[in-house]
Amino acid sequence: MVLDTLGRALHGALQKLTRAKHVDEQAIKELVRDIQRALLQADVNVQMVLELTKRIEKRALEEKLPLGATRKEHIIRIVYRELSTLMGRPMPFQLKPGQTTTLLMVGLQGSGKTTSVAKLATYFKKRGFRVGVVCADTFRPGAYEQLSQLGQQVGIEVLGDPKAKNSIKLAKEGVERFGKGRFELIIVDSAGRHRKEEALMEEMRQIAKVVSPDEIMLVVDGTIGQQARDQAAAFKATTDIGSILVTKLDGTAKGGGALSAVAATGAPIKFIGVGEHIDDLEPFVPERFVARLLGMGDIETLLKRIEEAARAEEVKPADMRAIMAGKLTLRDVYEQLEMIGKMGPLKKLMQMIPGVGVALPDEQMRVGEEKLKRFKVIMQSMTPQELEDPKLLNVSRIRRVARGSGTSEADVRELLKQYELMRKFIKTMVKGRGVKRGPLAKLLKQMPKDFQGGVGS
Ligand SMILES: Nc1nc2c(ncn2[C@@H]2O[C@H](COP(=O)(O)OP(=O)(O)O)[C@@H](O)[C@H]2O)c(=O)[nH]1
Ligand SMILES: [Mg+2]
Structure with a gap:
């Protein structure tokens, strides 16, 4: 499962509540403390944790019980709703049937762009969309190989030139060659050779100018926890057609921190990467994600x-x-x-x-x-x-x-x-x-x- 550590800790906290004989102020305070500990361990921002748990405590103590629900059920529901809100609002990625959507993928070096391009292409191909991929990753020599091999396996056209040096030119030519109309989705992988936000944003501006994407998707490495906030904030300030894909949510204790930090900037998280395999990609639906996290x-x-x-x-x-x-x-x-x-x-x-x-x-x-x-x-x-x-x-x-x-x-x-x-x-x-x-x-x-x-x- 995704985010095992956080999930286990939250599930444990709720189980403790479920087993408690009386749900009194004491039990609620203990639940809140357990949730705090779990979220802090997942690198969720301290301020956010405090605000969230204060809300949970207040609601759990003061809200009138809905008809027919037990106090325990009611509190579990409050926790579930509040955590879902913490992780953001659902923002599905939508293709327009019969039209071409150009999606530009950007992100720091190693964040998981090329992998995510392959995953997204497969995801939409399997759902019956015509997908083309432009590989403009001139930084990693194997990137084009990786994508074109995959393209052959699943039947996706991949354009690129492993010998080219200029990523921006490559992206421009690729999108032009595909043209409008033939594909419903064109995904452009970019070089992303940077390690710093400012340089990345500059690269993004340049490439967006020549590619004119319908949407720019920032790939954020989930293992960096709440540091993801800076990246998402810089991104949100730079483009208003942006969305986010958070990768590596498998095997990281900090994924909760990354998701909540990105959500706090208001930038919509549309997909999450949950493994290295080609199928390890999911549309991000906060409520569903939290339900799973809580072991519900x-x-x-x-x-x-x-x-x-x-x-x-x-x-x-x-x-x-x-x-x-x-x-x-x-x-x-x-x-x-x-x-x-x-x-x-x-x-x-x-x-x-x-x-x-x-x-x-x-x-x-x-x-x-x-x-x-x-x-x-x-x-x-x-x-x-x-x-x-x-x-x-x-x-x-x-x-x-x-x-x-x-x-x-x-x-x-x-x-x-x-x-x-x-x-x-x-x-x-x-x-x-x-x-x-x-x-x-x-x-x-x-x-x-x-x-x-x-x-x-
Ligand atoms: N565990 C895990 N690894 C991932 C995920 N996404 C990408 N990676 C790995 O992250 C590394 C960098 O990925 P890559 O796509 O080359 O990043 P790029 O430089 O942004 O194109 C590779 O080893 C990928 O296998 C994910 O969701 N889970
Ligand atoms: Mg790459």
């Missing part, structure tokens, strides 16, 4: 969170009753997807579903998550009537929705097929067949009870 990924806690979400009235009891009666609309599906999004990795959810059982390969799971996102976008293009009554979606409406959401008609049809399957699945479940054992059955048993008792005035 296991099924018991997941179930707890589903109940919590339900109690938070994200599913209205009336709706739930309708769903249980077999009346599932696309709007319900949409709301479920929203909820799943809030609950963290799909992998964990999938493990709960009978018949899916053990984990699917990570890559498959990531693609699955992408698909859910696409479904959401599709549903956003539907009218309220269509959401209530999907049968309305005939050929011409499907075409309109596909166009409106920037997806294909096949995508829309796939969603409708999934919806139909889901509807049937729920119907069978409600009749008591299908799911007899396992966590989902348990969940279902709990749900109506809670809805009758816990929610409402």
Whole structure:
């Protein structure tokens, strides 16, 4: 797992709270001290740690308990939310279908640019985008070799010249040769031969002038901890089309420091690197990241969170009753997807579903998550009537929705097929067949009870 040390320490702190007989001021103070220690060890800035823990303590002591939640659950939720805020706001990297996005990668020497270029190219290639790579790393002799070999393996065009000396010229020529239109994503790797911020920013300005990127991504080495703040701040002051990729979050105790320091500058972190392997790249979603960090990924806690979400009235009891009666609309599906999004990795959810059982390969799971996102976008293009009554979606409406959401008609049809399957699945479940054992059955048993008792005035 990412950031093992920090994760273990935070998880330990919460476990202590969970085991405590009484959640009194004493227990809360102890929790806060444990969290402080864990964050300081992860090199999070002292001032930030103090402010954060003060907020946690105040909220834990003063906030009224939400209906149906225990004090422990409530405090865990406060910690989870506050830590997520500390790590920043989610800022997904988005490509515009049918258009070319040019992404310029910059960063200090050794920060992980070339590796990250390879990871990003593979990531988007796997998701069906046409990707081209310009290797303008004239500093490391092996960089071009590395990228072009990878390009051959996964089918990505790579331009570069291992003998060229002028990185800026190389970048310019590469982007020109690729031209607009042929690719949806052009990634430009830069030399980044500098060790100091100012020199790096100057190099970035020069290269950006000739490449005109749509976005500049600063690659920051996560092992430098809170020092990352200076880099991110200098970067944010230099460009307003910037985003951040923090690397090496595996095997570093200081990753929490790096992430929080970057987040504090307001520069959006879009990806994180979690290993040397080509697949060790993740879009950065603070809440999901923190959930994992806190070890909230296991099924018991997941179930707890589903109940919590339900109690938070994200599913209205009336709706739930309708769903249980077999009346599932696309709007319900949409709301479920929203909820799943809030609950963290799909992998964990999938493990709960009978018949899916053990984990699917990570890559498959990531693609699955992408698909859910696409479904959401599709549903956003539907009218309220269509959401209530999907049968309305005939050929011409499907075409309109596909166009409106920037997806294909096949995508829309796939969603409708999934919806139909889901509807049937729920119907069978409600009749008591299908799911007899396992966590989902348990969940279902709990749900109506809670809805009758816990929610409402
Ligand atoms: N453990 C780990 N190592 C990484 C990660 N990203 C990059 N590296 C390593 O960092 C070193 C420098 O990477 P490189 O891409 O050449 O950096 P560049 O000089 O910025 O292009 C290489 O040894 C990479 O394998 C990561 O997420 N995790
Ligand atoms: Mg490089």
